[in-house]
Amino acid sequence: xxxxxxxxxxxxxxxxxxxxxxxxxxxxxxxxxxxxxxxxxxxxxxxxxxxxxxxxxxxxxxxxxxxxxxxxxxxxxxxxxxxxxxxxxxxxxxxxxxxxxxxxxxxxxxxxxxxxxxxxxxxxxxxxxxxxxxxxxxxxxxxxxxxxxxxxxxxxxxxxxxxxxxxxxxxxxxxxxxxxxxxxxxxxxxxxxxxxxxxxxxxxxxxxxxxxxxxxxxxxxxxxxxxxxxxxxxxxxxxxxxxxxxxxxxxxxxxxxxxxxxxxxxxxxxxxxxxxxxx
Numbered sequence: 555x556x557x558x559x560x561x562x563x564x565x566x567x568x569x570x571x572x573x574x575x576x577x578x579x580x581x582x583x584x585x586x587x588x589x590x591x592x593x594x595x596x597x598x599x600x601x602x603x604x605x606x607x608x609x610x611x612x613x614x615x616x617x618x619x620x621x622x623x624x625x626x627x628x629x630x631x632x633x634x635x636x637x638x639x640x641x642x643x644x645x646x647x648x649x650x651x652x653x654x655x656x657x658x659x660x661x662x663x664x665x666x667x668x669x670x671x672x673x674x675x676x677x678x679x680x681x682x683x684x685x686x687x688x689x690x691x692x693x694x695x696x697x698x699x700x701x702x703x704x705x706x707x708x709x710x711x712x713x714x715x716x717x718x719x720x721x722x723x724x725x726x727x728x729x730x731x732x733x734x735x736x737x738x739x740x741x742x743x744x745x746x747x748x749x750x751x752x753x754x755x756x757x758x759x760x761x762x763x764x765x766x767x768x769x770x771x772x773x774x775x776x777x778x779x780x781x782x783x784x785x786x787x788x789x790x791x792x793x794x795x796x797x798x799x800x801x802x803x804x805x806x807x808x809x810x811x812x813x814x815x816x817x818x819x820x821x822x823x824x825x826x827x828x829x830x831x832x833x
Contacts, residue, residue, distance in 0.1 A: 555635045558643045565693045567641060574601035577728075578691050578701045580684060583607040584624035584743035585633045588733040592702040593637045595730055600700060605634050606643040606687055608650065612679030624743050643690075650686060658682045660713055664803045668795060668817065669709050669828070680710055681717050688718075688725060699725045706732045706740055708815050708830050712803055732829070734760065740829045747825040755790060756822040762787040762796075763831045766816050770833055775809040784818070794819040794826075809833060 558564045568576075577596030581589050585607075596603045607630055614620035627644070634642045660670065660677035670677055692699055703711050711729055718725050733741045738760035739753065748756060762784040769780050777798040784796050797817045800806050806814065817830040 555639050556641050557631065558641055559645065561645065561649060561690060564641070564643055564690055568604070568691065568693060571602050576600055576602045576604060576691070576699055578687075578699055579603070579605045580687050580701070580703075581605060581607055582609045582623070582743070583630050584626050584746075585630045586733075586741050586743065588704055588706070588741040590633065590637060591733050592704060592730050593634070593639060595728065596700065596702050597638050599728075602640045603638065604641045604643060604691055605639045606645075606691075608643075608645055608683065608687075610650075610679060610683040611647060612651070612682055613676050614679070615673055615675060618673075619744075619747075624746055643687075650683065655682075658685055658717070661716065664709070664716070665713060667803065668797055668799075669819070672794060672819070677710065677713055681713060684714055685717065685721070688723060692724065700728050701725055702728045702730055704730050704732060705832060706742070706829065708817060708832070709803060712801070738764075740827075742827065744825055744827065748822060752823045752825065756820075756825075756827060758788050758791055759818050759820055759822075759827060759829045762818060763816060763829060767831055767833070770809055770811075777805075777807050777809065780809065780816070784816075788818070788820060792821040794821065 556567060558567065577600035579592045579596050593603065593605060609623055611620055631642065657678060658681045660681055665677045666674060703714060705711060715727050718727055735741060737757055739756055740760065765787050766780050766784055769783060774780060780798065781796045798806060798809060799815055800810060800813045811833060814833040815830055816833065819828045
């Protein structure tokens with residue numbers, strides 16, 4: 555594995571990849587089994603795998619946890635090495651951003667609902683850094699790139715799909731299933747913030763989604779009724795939202811099998827967690 559810390563070196567090395575299929579996994583580090591599932595899928599489907607680790611400041615809003623976001627570079631490097639990553643790209647902030655930056659804005663509707671309501675401007679930062687990383691990894695590449703993202707950040711995934719479409723990028727976005735711990739909690743780098751008691755309470759999030767799934771299996775498709783039942787399961791948590799949308803992130807009155815995402819965002823103590831199921 556080659557660790558790359560400069561844009562020039564990344565461009566130079568990836569020039570030799572032009573005849574290979576390449577899978578790209580962008581991350582913010584603190585790698586866990588969820589990230590590993592993306593890397594494994596990329597490894598299975600491509601000749602070469604590139605992983606980036608960059609804690610992106612533009613997607614953190616004022617008062618969020620940028621400074622305390624978990625950073626475990628040494629462990630992450632070892633994980634990538636053992637996972638068969640070919641290039642690990644670890645740039646600095648100064649390398650990725652100018653003082654006077656152009657910006658990419660999230661779409662006016664889908665970028666400012668749900669996660670975008672609570673975190674206005676968050677998706678602008680996400681799309682900006684993903685576009686930068688895509689352009690670097692695509693540099694001098696005639697062949698299509700595959701990029702791997704988890705379904706847990708469902709709204710982010712849909713917006714990245716839209717960006718690729720709107721900007722005519724030669725990239726295939728590969729969505730990957732949510733990875734859960736044995737107790738059902740969706741894996742997240744922020745789970746380390748949870749105390750033992752908070753983690754126990756957080757399990758209500760996945761239980762609420764299981765309840766929703768069971769209702770759908772019982773042919774209860776009314777969104778309002780499903781959401782009401784989910785709130786009952788989440789009664790001890792501070793729920794920010796429960797939403798039932800289609801793949802276009804439009805609110806729907808009834809679940810549409812094969813085209814529905816049910817999403818939850820909740821505070822557990824001071825830690826904000828999100829989760830969802832795709833139906």
